[in-house]
Amino acid sequence: MEPTPYAHTREQYFQNVLGVDRMATIRNNKCTHCGGDAYWFKDQLSKTEYTISGMCKKCQDDIWG
Numbered sequence: 001m002e003p004t005p006y007a008h009t010r011e012q013y014f015q016n017v018l019g020v021d022r023m024a025t026i027r028n029n030k031c032t033h034c035g036g037d038a039y040w041f042k043d044q045l046s047k048t049e050y051t052i053s054g055m056c057k058k059c060q061d062d063i064w065g
Contacts, residue, residue, distance in 0.1 A: 001026055001038075004051045022054050031056035033063075 003026040006014075014022040020032045031038045032054030041047040041057050049060055 001029060001047075001051060003027065003054070020054070026051060026054045030054075031059055033059040 003023045006022070011022060014020050014032070018032070022032055025032045026038075029038050030036065034056065036056055036058070038050055038054075038056035041050060046057050046060055049055065050057075053060075055063070
């Protein structure tokens, strides 16, 4: 999947503070939050959210319900 582009400073935040290369993680279909696989999404909204945050469906549900 192709990640939604962020400003350079936001990408640096993900890498420096969270220790995650968001774009590479999304391109590899992994979750930026738990590190697990991110292949299944119940709808287009959760799939779109993945391209933004990089969180798999389970992590999205855990955080937002």
